[in-house]
Every structure is written in structure tokens, then in C-alpha cells.
Amino acid sequence: MTRQLYARLIPEIYANLAKTPFTSLYGSQSWAEDLAETFTWFYLQEFLGIKYEVGLYVDSKLIFTFSPTENDFARQKGMSISGT
Structure with a gap:
């Protein structure tokens, strides 16, 4: 795959x-690593803010935002790991 093709797949990958x-x-x-x-992302948010x-x-325009601590699946896991 070319670099341009990978770049076009990034929004779909993060979605x-x-x-x-x-x-x-x-x-x-x-x-x-998971x-x-x-643990790190939830500790940073819950205890340090x-x-x-x-x-x-894309072209200086924000087209997608991913925040793992706002993902319901990851949030449930993070809260159980961090004890919150």
C-alpha cells in the first residue's frame, strides 16, 4: 500500500x-500494552484532570476526534482497572 492510501484509511481506522x-x-x-x-489514560483523567x-x-481542519476515556467500552474497563 502506498502512503497516500494509508492516510486515507486513518479516519476509518480510528472510527x-x-x-x-x-x-x-x-x-x-x-x-x-492495553x-x-x-490504566494510564484513566488515571491521568480521573486523578490528575x-x-x-x-x-x-486534514488541510488544517479537524475532521475526527478520538478520546479513549469517552469510549463507553474502554471507560468501563478503565474504571474497573483504576478502581474508580
């Missing part, structure tokens, strides 16, 4: 990620 319990693409590759990232968000821009 699909938002339908899963994973907090990142990296975390979806290993249970250990555990570490889920820091929100993690991925923004996708």
Missing part, C-alpha cells in the same frame, strides 16, 4: 477503534 474497548491502536496489539495504556485526545486534521 473503528472507537467501537472497541481499546484505548489506542498500540494497546490493541498486546494485552499488556492494560498499561488503559488530564484528558487524552487524538485529533485528525
Whole structure:
């Protein structure tokens, strides 16, 4: 695949990620990374007030936002891991 084709798939990839319990693409590759990232993002938000968000821009225009702590599936998992 060419770089341009990968770039066109990014919105679809993140839209699909938002339908899963994973907090990142990296975390979806290993249970250990998923555990570490889920705990980290929820700890940062719940205890330190820091929100993690991925923004996708095309021609300087925001077209998609992904926030794992606002994903219902990931939120349930994160709350149980972080004890909140």
C-alpha cells in the first residue's frame, strides 16, 4: 500500500477503534500494552484532570476526534482497572 492510501484509511481506522474497548491502536496489539495504556489514560483523567485526545486534521481542519476515556467500552474497563 502506498502512503497516500494509508492516510486515507486513518479516519476509518480510528472510527473503528472507537467501537472497541481499546484505548489506542498500540494497546490493541498486546494485552499488556492495553492494560498499561488503559490504566494510564484513566488515571491521568480521573486523578490528575488530564484528558487524552487524538485529533485528525486534514488541510488544517479537524475532521475526527478520538478520546479513549469517552469510549463507553474502554471507560468501563478503565474504571474497573483504576478502581474508580
